[in-house]
Amino acid sequence: MEHMKLTFVNVGYGEAILLECPDPRFADGVFVAVIDGGSSEAEEFSDHFTGRLPLAEYLHNYGPGHIDLMVSTHIHEDHICGLLSAARDFVPGALWQTLPEEIASRMHPLDASLAQNDSQDKFLRALNDYQSLRSLLEQHGNPVLTLRAGNTFELCQGLTCQVLAPSPSKAVELESRCRDLFGETESDEFLKKLSALDSRMNNYSLILLLDYQGTRILLPGDTNRLGYEDVDPTYLKSDLFKVGHHGQKDGASEELMAAIRPRAVVCCASSDRRYNSAHPDMLRMIAERGAALYFSDCPQLPGLDLPPHHALTFTVGAAGVLSAQYIV
Known part of the structure; x- marks a missing residue:
């Protein structure tokens, strides 16, 4: 493998990204990272018409057989719960x-039966799966790192x-809210704090800027347009941009797109465009910027006729080289 591969697995409404980069220092000569893992809900994958499949299944069928690094951008069911299944296998x-x-030391398993609505149920399960994922790494003696703005890493060659x-x-705000939530013993107050944290979690996401030999890739988790307020816009210029919040209307702004100036944009919207993902205003903004638009699933949109596919894979070369292919 001479180029890096970046694959957006079709997990329906959710995100799961597989990165494979050539480096002889790693198993099979490839550094492998997984960034978010999609959902673990069986109903998300009950209809295979568009090619959806869980991350763990994709890794068994197409993956390199090992994971050197796993990244949880934030704690929401459609991003983290599929990571736990994959981590148990790899x-x-x-x-x-x-x-x-x-x-993490203050956290404890939460009773999912407390949930009074679907959002609370999903978030409770996400918080529990986060704890299980972290425990799994710790049981194997593998490091769990807390990332913050300003961290830089050389992942591989x-x-x-x-x-x-x-x-x-x-980061301080996130820590404070988690501490308050897990310290709350009164049920009604706990659920209020649970919903408050849930509503803010997107903008606590990791925003990662990858640079492969001069080709820049911006992966913001579910950060919406308001979540970039502390980010210096001069850092945002990227060749490939995964638009935040599944391409909902708040996923980006004109000012943000002007700073990023992407040549290609990926939108992780579900085929049913749940929660107004792949919003027409967002897609129009991307088109007006002249960026090529790709989808991890097959959203139902006028004039869009994508083949059912398991994934969208980019071959990434030096100095801005990108090519995309749907894996059917």
Whole structure:
């Protein structure tokens, strides 16, 4: 493998990204990272018409057989719960995430039966799966790292990663809200704090800027247009941009797109365009920028006729080289 591959697995409404980069220092000569894992809900994959499949199944069928790094951008069911299933089958060498050890030590299993609506149910399960994922890494003696804006890493030969968010102030806010939530013993107050944290979690996402030999890739988790307030816009210029929040109307702004100036944009909207994902205003904004638009699933949109596919894969070369292919 001479180029890096970046694959957006079709997990329906959710995100799961597989990165494979040539480097002889790693097993089979390839550094492998997984960034988010989609959902673990069986109903998300009950209809295979568009090619959806769980991340773990994709890795068994198409993956390289090992994971050197797993990344949880934030704790929401459609991003983290599929990571746990994948990690049980392919124990990752390390985990990147947003909560420090001090907060993790205060966490405890939560009773999902407390949920009064679907959103609370999903978030409770996400928080429990986060704890299980972290415990799995710790049981194997593999590191769990807390990332913050300003961290930089050389992941493998030719590939660097810069963390643009969460900022120190957002990190403190996230820690405080988690501490309050897990310290609450009164049910009604607990559910209020649960919903408040759930509503803010998107903008506590990791924002990662990858650079492979001069080709820049911006992966913001579910950060919406308001979540970039602490990010220096001069860092945002990228060749490939995964638009935040599944391409909902708040996923980006004109100012943000002007700073990023992407040549290609990926939207992780579900085929049924749940929660107004792949919003027409967002797609229009992308088109007006002249960026090529790709989808991890097959959203029902006028004039769009994508073949059912298991994944969207980019071959990434030096100095801005990108080519895309749907894996059917």
